[in-house]
Amino acid sequence: MDTLARLKAGLLAGTTRLDLSCGLSEFPQEIFDLADSLEILNLSGNALSSLPDDLHRLTRMKVLFCSDNQFTELPACIGQCPQLSMVGFKANRIVSVPAAALPAKLRWLILTDNCIEQLPEALGEHFLMQKLMLSGNRLRQLPGSMAKLHNLELLRLSANQLEYLPAWLLQLESLAWLAYAGNPMGEAFDTPQDDTQVVEIPWAELTLAQQLGEGASGVIRQGLWRGTQPVAVKLYKGHMTSDGTPLNEMNACLAAGNHPNLIKVLGRIVDHPQGATGLVMELIDPAFKNLAGLPSLDTCSRDVYAAHTQPTPQAALRIARGIASVAAHLHARGIAHGDLYAHNILWREDGECLLGDFGAACFYPRDRSRAAELMERIEVNAFGILLGELLDICGIGGNVEDLDMLHAECTQPDMLDRPWFEDIHDQLNEYSLPE
Structure with missing residues (x-):
């Protein structure tokens, strides 16, 4: 018996997660029978264009996925769901995002690959927002109210119609992972500063x-x-x-x-x-493994490390040195990686590491402007978060003053007081741990 049949037969009582992808054109009313337990509702891959006005009856729902459907407007009813914090409507036909559609507890919003031209000013009132994914739309500008999103850590703006990045955007003190490639911002944002010979x-x-x-x-x-x-x-x-x-x-x-x-x-x-x-x-040596897994629904913007991932302090320090070195190399060429995360790092037990996945990478002009300085400091914040995780998983976090201080310097809210990657690498090279 498939999931929809089991739902209609009343056999899913107590379910906390429901996944339905079976060509639905209407919302099954039997879902409301799960209101006392349902926390994650995944209706992706159907033919839905609306949701019921009384969706707020799902009082425990925290996560709603409705990607790959036929919505043309983000449904206003989801804004009334009291516990809803993650909303995903990727690859629909959404043109309009009403202010009423934004839940009070919103932390993670995915609207990738739609037709959105404008976002509501009310977006900036959602102070809990940590991840905002807007790539593949038609945005020409961003609401100025977003300057108040002081908890925003990850922002995806690639493949829109933005002609510039507003000054306030680069000054969001929690921002660590930014992507904006594929916007009409000028040649300096489309090509690197150094000519590269391509075979x-x-x-x-x-x-x-x-x-x-x-x-x-x-x-x-x-x-x-x-x-x-x-x-x-x-x-x-x-x-x-x-x-x-x-x-x-x-x-x-x-x-x-x-x-x-x-x-x-x-x-x-x-x-x-x-x-x-x-x-x-x-071809990479198969001894290299991913340092971490992707963030989960619970961790939101933080990677998930397997219990067996426990590098020695020496290996963790070598990883930190390697990533600081390659980040300095990239920024010297006017490239921001945009996704400097442990899940994009391959490592061996000796601490040798490789940074991969350039899907969020962006170019920017190395013109000594304030914007250029801030671009590197945004990525330094990402590195600081990674350094803190490395110190924790190898068991020396909170116990090595110099490294704890470096972590604090990289993640401090005063962005221009964060160190450059070249300085970070030099400092890590000067430091050694006892064998």
């Missing part, structure tokens, strides 16, 4: 083998180049992700250049029979 690799020179992984932007497979050289081949899917477009990601990967803590890009694929875009990269 073109014909598709006919590649032989593909087993799949190594798949993400939102593409599929990675093992392969051979010219029949002898082992490589990893990433083919991009060509559609919008939560961070931006695959084309922006590919351009940033190419512009990043070479660094010991980056996965080396060997070239760009040309002459693919279906016109697909892709990169050929160095």
Whole structure:
């Protein structure tokens, strides 16, 4: 018996999470029978265009997903749900976002890949907001009230119609992960400051083998180049992700250049029979593993570390040095990674590490302007959060004064008092832990 049939038969009493993706065109009224327990409702992948006006009867609901449906307006009824804190309406046809549709406890709002041209001024009154994902819309400007979102940590604005970033945006003291590629902001925001020589690799020179992984932007497979050289081949899917477009990601990967803590890009694929875009990269030693998992519904903006992920203090320090070094390298080229998180870091037990996933990366002019200074300091905040997590998982957090102080300096609210990445790297290089 499928989930919908079980719901209609009254067999889901006490359920805290309900996932229904079965071509629904109307909201099943039987969902209200779960009001005493339901906390997560996932109605993604249906044909819904409205929700019932009395949705607030789901008094325990904290999370609502309605992605890949047919909504043209964010339903006002969700704003009356008393416990609702996470709302996801990705890939609909939404044009309008009424102020009434924003719940009082909203922390995480996903409106990626819609048709939104304007956001309500009331958005800035939702002071609990930590994550706001707006890529792939038609926004020309942002509400000035957003300057009051002092808890906002992650903001996705890629692939809109923004001609500039407002000054207040770069001064949000909690902001750590910002993406805005693919907006008409001028050439300095579309291309890196350094010319990069790109090797073109014909598709006919590649032989593909087993799949190594798949993400939102593409599929990675093992392969051979010219029949002898082992490589990893990433083919991009060509559609919008939560961070931006695959084309922006590919351009940033190419512009990043070479660094010991980056996965080396060997070239760009040309002459693919279906016109697909892709990169050929160095094949990574399988001893490298992801440092952490993605944030969960509960942690919101913080990564989830597996219980067995316990680097030694020496390894944790080496990871911190490596990431500070590669971040300094990127910012010297006018590139903000935009997603400097442990889940985008591969590591070995000796502390060797590689920073990946450029899906949120952006270019900015290195013109000594205040905006340029703030761009780097936003990413320094992300690094500070990562450093604090590293200190905690290796067991020395709160016990090593110099490193605890560096963590505090990187995350302090006075943004221009945060150190530069080059200074962070120098400080970490000067520090050593006893064996």
